Amino acid sequence: MAITRFTKWGATGLAAAPFLMWGAGARAELGLNMPQGVTAVSREVYDLHMLIFWICVVIAIGVFGVMFWSIFHHRKSRGAVPAQFHESTLVEIVWTVVPMLILIGMAVPATKTLVKMYDSREAELTIKVTGYQWRWQYDYLDQNVGFLSVLSTPTAQIRNTAPKGEHYLLEVDNPMVVPVGKKVRILTTAADVIHSWWVPELGWKKDAIPGFINESWTLIEKPGIYRGQCAELCGKDHGYMPIVVKAVPEAEFKEWLAQMQAKNKPNPKTANDDNSTVKIAGGQTL
Amino acid sequence: MSTASHAHDHAEDHGHDHGPPRGLTRWIYTTNHKDIGTLYLLFSLLMFFVGGSMALVIRAELFQPGLQIVNPDFFNQMTTMHALVMIFGAVMPAFVGLANWLVPMMIGAPDMALPRMNNWSFWIMPFAFTLLLSTLFLPGGGPAGGWTLYPPLVLQTGDAFPFVILAVHMMGASSIMGAINIIATILNLRAPGMTLMKMPMFVWTWLITAYLLIAVMPVLAGSVTMLLTDKFFGTSFFNAGGGGDPVMFQHIFWFFGHPEVYIMILPAFGIISMIIPTFARKPLFGYASMVYATASIAFLSFIVWAHHMFTVGMPLAGELFFMYATMLIAVPTGVKVFNWISTMWRGAMTFETPMLFAIAFVVLFTIGGFSGLMLAMAPADFQYQDTYFVVAHFHYVLVPGAVFSIMAAAYYWLPKWTGHMYDEKLGQWHFWLSTIGVNVLFFPQHFLGLAGMPRRIPDYALQFTEFNMMSTVGAFMFGFSQLLFAYNVIKTIRGGAKATDKVWEGADGLEWTLSSPPAYHTFTTAPEIR
Numbered sequence A: 001m002a003i004t005r006f007t008k009w010g011a012t013g014l015a016a017a018p019f020l021m022w023g024a025g026a027r028a029e030l031g032l033n034m035p036q037g038v039t040a041v042s043r044e045v046y047d048l049h050m051l052i053f054w055i056c057v058v059i060a061i062g063v064f065g066v067m068f069w070s071i072f073h074h075r076k077s078r079g080a081v082p083a084q085f086h087e088s089t090l091v092e093i094v095w096t097v098v099p100m101l102i103l104i105g106m107a108v109p110a111t112k113t114l115v116k117m118y119d120s121r122e123a124e125l126t127i128k129v130t131g132y133q134w135r136w137q138y139d140y141l142d143q144n145v146g147f148l149s150v151l152s153t154p155t156a157q158i159r160n161t162a163p164k165g166e167h168y169l170l171e172v173d174n175p176m177v178v179p180v181g182k183k184v185r186i187l188t189t190a191a192d193v194i195h196s197w198w199v200p201e202l203g204w205k206k207d208a209i210p211g212f213i214n215e216s217w218t219l220i221e222k223p224g225i226y227r228g229q230c231a232e233l234c235g236k237d238h239g240y241m242p243i244v245v246k247a248v249p250e251a252e253f254k255e256w257l258a259q260m261q262a263k264n265k266p267n268p269k270t271a272n273d274d275n276s277t278v279k280i281a282g283g284q285t286l
Numbered sequence B: 001m002s003t004a005s006h007a008h009d010h011a012e013d014h015g016h017d018h019g020p021p022r023g024l025t026r027w028i029y030t031t032n033h034k035d036i037g038t039l040y041l042l043f044s045l046l047m048f049f050v051g052g053s054m055a056l057v058i059r060a061e062l063f064q065p066g067l068q069i070v071n072p073d074f075f076n077q078m079t080t081m082h083a084l085v086m087i088f089g090a091v092m093p094a095f096v097g098l099a100n101w102l103v104p105m106m107i108g109a110p111d112m113a114l115p116r117m118n119n120w121s122f123w124i125m126p127f128a129f130t131l132l133l134s135t136l137f138l139p140g141g142g143p144a145g146g147w148t149l150y151p152p153l154v155l156q157t158g159d160a161f162p163f164v165i166l167a168v169h170m171m172g173a174s175s176i177m178g179a180i181n182i183i184a185t186i187l188n189l190r191a192p193g194m195t196l197m198k199m200p201m202f203v204w205t206w207l208i209t210a211y212l213l214i215a216v217m218p219v220l221a222g223s224v225t226m227l228l229t230d231k232f233f234g235t236s237f238f239n240a241g242g243g244g245d246p247v248m249f250q251h252i253f254w255f256f257g258h259p260e261v262y263i264m265i266l267p268a269f270g271i272i273s274m275i276i277p278t279f280a281r282k283p284l285f286g287y288a289s290m291v292y293a294t295a296s297i298a299f300l301s302f303i304v305w306a307h308h309m310f311t312v313g314m315p316l317a318g319e320l321f322f323m324y325a326t327m328l329i330a331v332p333t334g335v336k337v338f339n340w341i342s343t344m345w346r347g348a349m350t351f352e353t354p355m356l357f358a359i360a361f362v363v364l365f366t367i368g369g370f371s372g373l374m375l376a377m378a379p380a381d382f383q384y385q386d387t388y389f390v391v392a393h394f395h396y397v398l399v400p401g402a403v404f405s406i407m408a409a410a411y412y413w414l415p416k417w418t419g420h421m422y423d424e425k426l427g428q429w430h431f432w433l434s435t436i437g438v439n440v441l442f443f444p445q446h447f448l449g450l451a452g453m454p455r456r457i458p459d460y461a462l463q464f465t466e467f468n469m470m471s472t473v474g475a476f477m478f479g480f481s482q483l484l485f486a487y488n489v490i491k492t493i494r495g496g497a498k499a500t501d502k503v504w505e506g507a508d509g510l511e512w513t514l515s516s517p518p519a520y521h522t523f524t525t526a527p528e529i530r
Helices: A001-027 A041-071 A089-115 A250-264 A275-279 B002-017 B022-028 B033-061 B072-107 B116-137 B160-188 B202-231 B244-261 B267-280 B288-302 B304-312 B316-329 B332-343 B351-377 B380-385 B388-418 B424-451 B460-493
Strands: A125-132 A135-140 A143-150 A176-179 A186-191 A195-200 A205-207 A212-217 A224-230 A242-248
Touching: A001 A143, A001 A275, A041 A089, A041 A205, A041 B332, A041 B351, A041 B380, A089 B316, A089 B332, A089 B380, A125 A176, A135 B002, A135 B332, A135 B351, A143 A250, A143 B160, A143 B424, A176 A250, A186 A195, A186 A205, A186 B332, A186 B380, A186 B388, A195 A242, A195 A250, A205 A212, A205 B304, A205 B380, A224 B202, A242 A250, A250 B244, B033 B072, B033 B388, B033 B460, B072 B202, B072 B267, B116 B160, B116 B460, B160 B202, B202 B244, B202 B288, B244 B288, B267 B288, B267 B332, B288 B332, B288 B460, B304 B316, B304 B380, B316 B332, B316 B351, B332 B351, B351 B388, B351 B424, B380 B424, B388 B424, B388 B460, B424 B460
Parallel strands: A125 A186, A176 A242
Antiparallel strands: A125 A135, A135 A143, A186 A212, A195 A205, A195 A224, A224 A242
16 A cells, blocks of 8 residues: 555654664764863763663664564554453563662762762862853952953954954953863852853753852863853853853963963952943943 | 424424534533634644744754844744743643543533533633733833743743732633533533443543642642742842742652642553544553553652752752652553554554554653653753753653644544544645654753753853754744644545544444444433443
């Protein structure tokens, strides 16, 4: 029958679609997966992500395999005669208990990682990150250093009147600079609406909420420039408040810190006075 | 109408033969469950196209990096309105419409228990959506803070703000009335012998859904009222500057929002549990466990809300509790999937359009379930939260999940409702184009999210270009193939091959004992339940 043949070919196409897409993705040099990141925690998160992913893949192959086997063999056009069984307490118990065990197997490593992520003790440097519409402020607590960080992509690129640069929308005027190999505590808060501070290579994001101070930490192992974006809708320029973290060796960091402190001398209040800082800085809006 | 002198005498004998009144007033004054069901379903179809058009604006802008078509503020209005229209205007009314048509016919009741309230609960909807959609033409435009209405951002909304709040209140009132009606009908109007554990799964899932609606819609109403007073009456429920707490809004909102997710999927489970046995020609496997699994999912939906908020900075114990509770949902959901597959196992399947949609539902909803399980892992969620991975996840459960189940239901029961067979060939085309389209649309969004693309942005970094292009192509393919569906539905309403009463060889249930189309009033005397 025409319909049956149509169905069969269609079903094959449906089953193949995700795999074709995987193939297409692998050929191009695109981000397909979560980055492993540059901290011990980000690698743990990546491993957890891959663990659950593969568990899901195995279950999917089993479940869909049974289903498609049934679809191909138990069809009326092949003369199948329907069985009439319709319950079994035993199998219901089995497919309740087995998934429970698998879930426990997932929950154990997830709990371990989470506990680690929540332990921000013994940090050697604390940076307060404040979200504004639509820029970030970084204050190095007790260091007398604080500055705003604003998107540096020219408007012409966004409006398509100039060719887009390599780091289109992921570049800022003043990156947050941190030393490698040191545990850095990051306090997030916001001054107007809720934002979220996210650098994928660090393995986490944390909301920046007015009236709250959230605590996180990171210990970057490799010098480099790591880019991220605000992840919580915060108004019209939500897509235009990127984050750039520059991780440098400790000596270089100390040098940078001294420079910044020297620059800040004339106005020691800046770091702790949010309002005055906002007035000084002219943020780019569209 | 017979002559005046005889009308009274014969009214009782011929009562069920009366057709509907003619003209527009039929639809305005109707208290007939079939008419109101039709109104709900057509309204839902209209909103599906309105919300879909907004989605196409979003996808068109995201075809390439840079700003091409809309400005960022209008983009945010589109994402906000798309969600509100699709959730409250398309998916929920479609399920209520199906309940209206089907619940009385499935339990052997003459109509809904509260027919006048039924009329009211429908007719609130067009007003609510006129109000909501009119905000797009107000100075400052529509709401742009996301459908989740998070303060403080939502308080920056311009003139649209009170309109949106009032529209949400009206939708909520409509939903609550609809839910009360469904509960009253199911608990009071079942034909003698139709015990609870003999009810069709669609009726069961709707009974549970209706309780969820009554439990959480008032919570939504409360939360948006607090937003209203924060904005206009000087309160500080959610304003940190006045001693309030912006995170409290999220807790209250998601206490509504998570059961809401199940309000949009439990009736879908019911539909699929009706369709698969029909086309496998085999009774549903594990009926009782299906009922218990549905009830378990409903219960769990009340204790998992904060998994939407893993990144707000909850204490460790809170994170762990919501992570474990969320993972538990996989168990009853798994039971449902296993039962559906066992129902197919050793059946004698045919693959008409409703069955195709049901099978696609099982596969694609399960994929959405897998990504849901991944999202349940709090440490991994710190990476997934607010990215396109989440967008892909909930669209997989809502589009090839909820929406496919509604389409399956439409094809499955249209012959019963209209008395005409739909065009099978067109139905199959619609199915394949939709299924391929929806995967091209949403599958690449998993990759985008994992690679670091946040959601709700009008413009993106260059490494996200290819998958966004692919996604947009899929969106237009999916969107335009829905025109085939609308065409097929209209064509079936207007004519077509005569449908038999039973319609499907394997169909089972009271609705299939009625004529196709059923009389305007059915089961005026209760049927015998074997």
